[in-house]
Amino acid sequence: LLLLDCGEGTQMQLRKSAYRFQRISHIFISHLHGDHYFGLIGLLNTFHLLGRSQQLNLYGIPPLIDLINLQLDLSRTTLAYPLVFHPFETEIPSVIVDDGEITVSTIPLNHRVPTCGFLISEKPEKRKIVKEFLAKAKVPIHYFDRIKSGEDFTNEDGKVFPNREITEDPPLVRSYAYCTDTAYHEPIIPIIKNCNLLYHEATFMEDKAADAHAKFHSTAREAAVIAMKAGAKQLLIGHYSARYKDLDHLLDEARKVFPNTLLGQDGMMIEV
């Protein structure tokens, strides 16, 4: 399980969820505003008190680990499990996780402090060899991986079978882009291109566009424009200003630009 950001009370919310929160193996902190990380030290401590032994991987900007270590030192706590910190820079996108099944990349955002979103992508599988061909042609086993990687096949008689005729496309890979907090920022578009699900903050509506820009936040319409330009399949908005009591107005504003928009809410589960 991956956890993206960790505001105050996250551990209480996790306890209400269907997931065993001890299975979280990676935590990513987008930036050091309180609503994105004040719950981290508490969660790390709770893992410790529950006797966790598995490694926890933490990703954030360099000062994050200083803050964690200071708090652990002040309470004279030595964590019972390995906490491995992976610092990242917020200026250029980079791959910070590649475990063979998924990659996680940073998405530099435009906020008041150094901030990155995260793109979680499945890694493409290799091509599939057509079953009927395998049954007919005598393909040596050592050739399988070469064909799956895209090579043509030449049999004992010198006959060439073009790869595209003897293989099928692998299953499509899925990706989730998490972009918060940020002003409207077109440089993220090529990074999140064609993602299956885009979470994009929508702190304000267009009536408060000036506030949004001044505070390096986005409007619901701007989130939708990014989703449309990036060719996202679905948009999830969130991070609403407390001024909006009826969130359907934000949803309506976004849907006018990008119809397949969902209103992010506490405890929501979405299958990608």
Place this chain on the structure above:
Amino acid sequence: LLLLDCGEGTQMQLRKSAYRFQRISHIFISHLHGDHYFGLIGLLNTFHLLGRSQQLNLYGIPPLIDLINLQLDLSRTTLAYPLVFHPFETEIPSVIVDDGEITVSTIPLNHRVPTCGFLISEKPEKRKIVKEFLAKAKVPIHYFDRIKSGEDFTNEDGKVFPNREITEDPPLVRSYAYCTDTAYHEPIIPIIKNCNLLYHEATFMEDKAADAHAKFHSTAREAAVIAMKAGAKQLLIGHYSARYKDLDHLLDEARKVFPNTLLGQDGMMIEV
């Protein structure tokens, strides 16, 4: 309003309470274990976001303010209100608040890290001049304060009226002693002597006395012994280990030694 300690999620709990939490003017942090202060930075930020302007007084050991300042710096936040930090030492008891109506004093405790409890006491009012005497005797106005402060009164004829005959005792002052976290620690007894309400931690029961001592915590029985020896009028226990599902066992253990014991629970309100 005074707030004693501030664990993660305190601001959420405060929002559920009957009190306007913006009225909190003093926050006291007993020690730097997470369950006593991880919610502080979030509460300070929320006051800022809500546009607080009144001064907030914060009391704790010196490193607390470094931690707060580091987190404010990282989020580039300049608080909208004056936050005044009052550091205290944990070795000797001292008066840290004296506002004319109440005093707050530290109570050095015996825990794994530097820790103080807090004693909140009303200041005694002056003595009251007996109404019938005032009606009879011609007491010059400038003499009132001297009589209230305990002086005898001598009238124009040279007749002396002893103070104890012309005044009454002022109303009794009330005090609340908050002692957490701590091992059984008799040096606190003279400090909390005769308090109206004693909150004393009771992390364990006597069956786990060895654990309690090893971890610098108390048992329910030990809390009750302190209450009895200090002549407290009422004992409130709390800070229970998660191992105890039925807290009535802790209450029973304490009541065997000190019958007027209450079981501290979330959201409880007690009139002193």
